[in-house]
Amino acid sequence: MSIEVIKPGALSIFQDLGRAGYQHLGIPVNGVMDERAHRLANALVGNLPSNATLEITLMGPVLKFHEEAVIAISGADLGARLDGQSLAPDQVAVVAAGSELSFGKRSSGLRAYLAVRGGFAVNAVMGSACTYTRGNYGGHAGRPLKKGDVLGTGPYVQSSKLARLAQVARSLSTAFDDEVVLPSDAPIRVIPGREWRYFSSCARQVLESAPYRISPQSDRMGYRLEGERLELTEPREVISEAVDFGSIQVPANGQPIILMADRQTTGGYPKIGHVCAVDLPRLAQKMPGETIRLKVVDLGTAQRLMLSQERSFAALEQHCQAST
Amino acid sequence: MPLNRAATGVSPDASGWTLHASGERLLIVELQTRDRVAANRRARDFAARIRSESLPYVTDIVPAMTTVGIHYVPNRVPLAEQGQAPYEAIVNVLNRLLKTVTASQSNAPRVVEIPVCYGGEHGPDLEDVARACGLSMAEVIGLHSGALVDVMMLGFAPGHPYIGMFDEQLSPARRATPRTAVAAGSIGLANRQTVIYPLTLPGGWNLIGRTPLALFDPARKAPCLVNAGDQVRFAPITAAQFDTLSQTAGVLR
Numbered sequence: 001m002s003i004e005v006i007k008p009g010a011l012s013i014f015q016d017l018g019r020a021g022y023q024h025l026g027i028p029v030n031g032v033m034d035e036r037a038h039r040l041a042n043a044l045v046g047n048l049p050s051n052a053t054l055e056i057t058l059m060g061p062v063l064k065f066h067e068e069a070v071i072a073i074s075g076a077d078l079g080a081r082l083d084g085q086s087l088a089p090d091q092v093a094v095v096a097a098g099s100e101l102s103f104g105k106r107s108s109g110l111r112a113y114l115a116v117r118g119g120f121a122v123n124a125v126m127g128s129a130c131t132y133t134r135g136n137y138g139g140h141a142g143r144p145l146k147k148g149d150v151l152g153t154g155p156y157v158q159s160s161k162l163a164r165l166a167q168v169a170r171s172l173s174t175a176f177d178d179e180v181v182l183p184s185d186a187p188i189r190v191i192p193g194r195e196w197r198y199f200s201s202c203a204r205q206v207l208e209s210a211p212y213r214i215s216p217q218s219d220r221m222g223y224r225l226e227g228e229r230l231e232l233t234e235p236r237e238v239i240s241e242a243v244d245f246g247s248i249q250v251p252a253n254g255q256p257i258i259l260m261a262d263r264q265t266t267g268g269y270p271k272i273g274h275v276c277a278v279d280l281p282r283l284a285q286k287m288p289g290e291t292i293r294l295k296v297v298d299l300g301t302a303q304r305l306m307l308s309q310e311r312s313f314a315a316l317e318q319h320c321q322a323s324t
Numbered sequence: 325m326p327l328n329r330a331a332t333g334v335s336p337d338a339s340g341w342t343l344h345a346s347g348e349r350l351l352i353v354e355l356q357t358r359d360r361v362a363a364n365r366r367a368r369d370f371a372a373r374i375r376s377e378s379l380p381y382v383t384d385i386v387p388a389m390t391t392v393g394i395h396y397v398p399n400r401v402p403l404a405e406q407g408q409a410p411y412e413a414i415v416n417v418l419n420r421l422l423k424t425v426t427a428s429q430s431n432a433p434r435v436v437e438i439p440v441c442y443g444g445e446h447g448p449d450l451e452d453v454a455r456a457c458g459l460s461m462a463e464v465i466g467l468h469s470g471a472l473v474d475v476m477m478l479g480f481a482p483g484h485p486y487i488g489m490f491d492e493q494l495s496p497a498r499r500a501t502p503r504t505a506v507a508a509g510s511i512g513l514a515n516r517q518t519v520i521y522p523l524t525l526p527g528g529w530n531l532i533g534r535t536p537l538a539l540f541d542p543a544r545k546a547p548c549l550v551n552a553g554d555q556v557r558f559a560p561i562t563a564a565q566f567d568t569l570s571q572t573a574g575v576l577r
Contacts, residue, residue: 274347
């Protein structure tokens with residue numbers, strides 16, 4: 001069972017839910033930038049959420065399927081086509097042997113997730129399939145896909161119930177609470193950070209009122225924002241400590257950096273806030289050059305939203321796996 | 325504001341701690357000890373205690389300088405009552421647990437000797453450091469390699485140790501302009517601490533030497549050369565020894 005890379009695309013890398021359990025060694029978690037899209041794609045083909053997906057950024061690859069497969073693509077709409085036929089996000093598609101999956105014009109988002117029924121065969125490094133490009137390990141040979149790579153997949157399981165998966169796909173728009181998944185242009189919700197009280201009252205107001213532009217220097221490690229300076233009331237030493245996906249660090253130049261999937265394990269800059277877990281997928285789909293706004297919510301709200309999303313996923317994943 | 329009142333351990337040598345949210349999936353235990361080295365050792369004792377409990381909803385336990393970071397999965401935390409938030413439940417668990425921390429002085433720390441070629445092309449900032457510290461280069465090397473020091477934490481990059489504290493005379497500030505690429509194995513010094521770059525990385529520390537040993541190799545059974553809580557002694561080697569060793573020990577580039 002193999003898939004041949006005819007063209008690699010701009011950045012096509014295997015990711016999963018992250019390399020947990022090694023952060024005390026300085027080893028980053030990595031993992032998918034948009035967890036929601038990754039889990040949807042996996043659910044739609046009846047995989048476990050822990051299966052690796054191919055994270056496809058902006059310009060997608062051309063992949064030739066040498067055997068029949070069942071696939072789903074979620075997240076950004078990067079103009080996927082199967083043998084020239086348009087393939088919309090969140091659909092379950094049967095790929096005939098010899099078919100080519102290609103990508104064209106982007107119409108929304110930045111990152112698409114390709115799941116193959118049965119999963120991709122990726123050697124685990126420290127318990128995870130995810131690629132850490134800076135460390136040259138994980139995923140496919142520790143790097144993004146290249147022309148000529150041959151990708152293995154897990155055993156192909158025939159299913160008589162693909163129609164049921166397709167039915168799930170059609171009902172996805174109502175899977176999550178409206179409060180959990182906001183429209184893509186709604187403000188990104190943040191919780192006050194560890195050093196919130198050391199920022200000037202002006203900075204705390206600016207954070208919610210001013211627009212911030214996502215700098216071109218943004219990547220999987222961090223989103224650098226450009227906008228009004230966020231000032232501390234006085235210079236302050238912050239001792240290095242653990243940071244997380246979504247932590248908003250503010251270095252001396254006052255321009256915030258949101259730590260993303262490839263973030264370092266620890267950081268020594270003051271943190272004005274943390275992006276809520278349920279809003280990280282929306283942020284991860286924003287392009288450099290786009291403008292975002294932030295909105296402060298409290299910790300209890302953030303956890304309540306997260307639990308709500310988790311309940312929706314549990315129901316969805318259970319239903320999809322039972323359908324296979 | 326902390327999520328708990330400052331809590332105090334039951335044993336007489338125990339120091340207090342506070343718990344803080346850092347986002348909705350990470351809690352920080354902050355040690356209240358004034359002395360940095362003491363707080364750092366205490367942080368590792370706390371981390372070991374939490375690790376020994378194998379809490380199924382905790383994914384990573386990250387001891388740092390004076391804190392322990394606890395990454396958790398909110399939806400897996402058992403709630404004591406309806407309407408309780410996961411962070412409230414885990415704060416209660418941790419407060420109970422941390423009262424039972426005992427100092428782990430029984431186990432002698434592992435001592436790792438790390439060969440270093442000081443100065444020259446491998447340590448381009450040695451001369452500047454000596455000048456800033458008011459010492460000769462030989463005195464800097466003597467103070468740096470003469471001390472048995474703690475690996476205080478790993479962080480920033482895979483297998484990247486923060487080592488200290490060195491003699492007070494070794495207190496140069498970091499470089500005003502960080503380098504965009506520092507070679508793997510480079511030994512940085514600033515403010516009585518040393519880091520060792522495991523991969524080619526950007527960095528602002530003063531480079532005083534380089535080790536031929538690979539600090540990190542994902543294919544090794546133990547991917548990291550040193551762990552937090554180890555002690556380290558640096559051993560000066562010549563440039564010729566560096567070349568010989570690097571062929572066998574293989575710095576990860």
